[in-house]
Amino acid sequence: MTDIIEAYLKKVLHQQEQVEIRRSEIAQLFDCVPSQINYVINTRFTIQKGYLVESKRGGGGYIRIIKVQVLDEMDMLNTMIEIIGESINEKDARSVVHKLYEDDIITKREAKLMLVAMDKSLYTGERLIDNRLRSNLLRTMLANLKYEEPNKRKADNS
Amino acid sequence: MTDIIEAYLKKVLHQQEQVEIRRSEIAQLFDCVPSQINYVINTRFTIQKGYLVESKRGGGGYIRIIKVQVLDEMDMLNTMIEIIGESINEKDARSVVHKLYEDDIITKREAKLMLVAMDKSLYTGERLIDNRLRSNLLRTMLANLKYEEPNKRKADNS
DNA sequence: AGTTGTTTGACTATTTTTGACTAATAGTAA
């Protein structure tokens, strides 16, 4: 079942760079429970596999799957993410950001933004907790630089 | 429905700087209850998204939506810093970042980085504390953007 | 038997829609 739904969605994504579905409709179409759709998405349309997923609940709710393009900088960023690990102090975090700037992976402004977020004054004061939070934040930031969404029109109210 | 009414109003606002409606008329036009209009306005035309709303009850009553005008980037950043204030929740913070992106003050990558830092999972879980930390971080980030041009990489001397 | 991946459904969370009730303003009559 999972494979069938996956194939269906990928077929659509082969022609379009994004699909928008109503969870209950797809579940009905394939005669399965709605949460099966979540399973398919969680196992087959991860960011590692090059997909971004957005959704909204409530009236007019939807699930949108977007195919993204993985960038050249991915290897470097993955390496950095590994280096960061589960925990990192402010000084090491600053080094990581500087390194990325030196290697032309990020712009000066991006570096500044990241450095602001690495600053210890932002955190709780508990060193161990802070180092974990900082690592989390920095790694998530880097992960977000690994891919790029297809051209989306801005200032478009549709 | 909400999306449709939002799109309608934005379409008008695309051509004019402000729009004035009679609540009951719009409700009739879209065949919905009048309070739906309030919902649209409260969720889609907030100050964080760059709109001001004025209204008057009674005979000749109206609702007026005004697109906030700012002069330049510096002005916009300062305005946003003011709007953020001492405390801001995740949703409003997202609106601010989105607005800056839409108005070409920040790049998509910068927006992504900022959004990561606005995510509530990063914080302590204490709403009041988190909103203060978030405001601090976001305002500091914006303040830093006032003095650096975007898209400058290290080896880029342009 | 143990491990891994899938299916299911009860429960939760979020967003929108609806309508009853409230508040404000303008007009008019006293």
Next chain:
DNA sequence: TTACTATTAGTCAAAAATAGTCAAACAACT
């Protein structure tokens, strides 16, 4: 002025319409 009425808009909470989570049951392989 004051009081009353008509005409707007605002608020709030319940109901409806979605999607998400999680763990138990099931299945398919070692």
